[in-house]
Amino acid sequence: MLFTTLGGKLAAAGKDGLYQTWMMEENENIQSAGKTFGERLIADEFQRVIQETKDDTKDVLTNLFHLHLVSYVKDNAAWYLINSVITPDQATQITATFDHLCRVIGADALPLIDSFKISDEMLSAPIGRDWVGFNDGDNKGELDGF
Numbered sequence: 466m467l468f469t470t471l472g473g474k475l476a477a478a479g480k481d482g483l484y485q486t487w488m489m490e491e492n493e494n495i496q497s498a499g500k501t502f503g504e505r506l507i508a509d510e511f512q513r514v515i516q517e518t519k520d521d522t523k524d525v526l527t528n529l530f531h532l533h534l535v536s537y538v539k540d541n542a543a544w545y546l547i548n549s550v551i552t553p554d555q556a557t558q559i560t561a562t563f564d565h566l567c568r569v570i571g572a573d574a575l576p577l578i579d580s581f582k583i584s585d586e587m588l589s590a591p592i593g594r595d596w597v598g599f600n601d602g603d604n605k606g607e608l609d610g611f
Contacts, residue, residue: 508530515527515530535562536563
């Protein structure tokens with residue numbers, strides 16, 4: 466729906482009006498289209514990985530994928546409602562499904578986090594550990610000594 470509408474508006478603008486339409490009139494929709502396209506690529510790849518998974522992680526990945534998709538609809542519920550893609554009752558159900566999936570995935574949260582093997586150094590910026598020392602002088606963006 467978004468891509469069809471946007472394509473029609475850009476085509477109607479023609480060569481002479483393309484810049485004005487792209488930059489001044491449809492920029493928000495173009496940004497949304499780009500983000501939506503990226504989300505589609507993520508969803509396709511996520512689904513492919515799940516289909517190729519043969520071990521116990523398949524159930525966890527499926528729940529994470531479902532949560533990702535539900536989160537996207539939840540975050541963009543206004544657009545879906547305005548464009549009659551979902552009903553108000555379905556929007557309410559999305560929130561309930563999101564809450565349920567968070568509870569389900571919550572049981573696996575710590576093992577999931579640990580599986581990334583992210584060190585404390587990776588989780589915090591040097592400025593967060595010692596903001597006074599970090600700002601003591603011009604470090605030219607370097608992190609040496611932190």
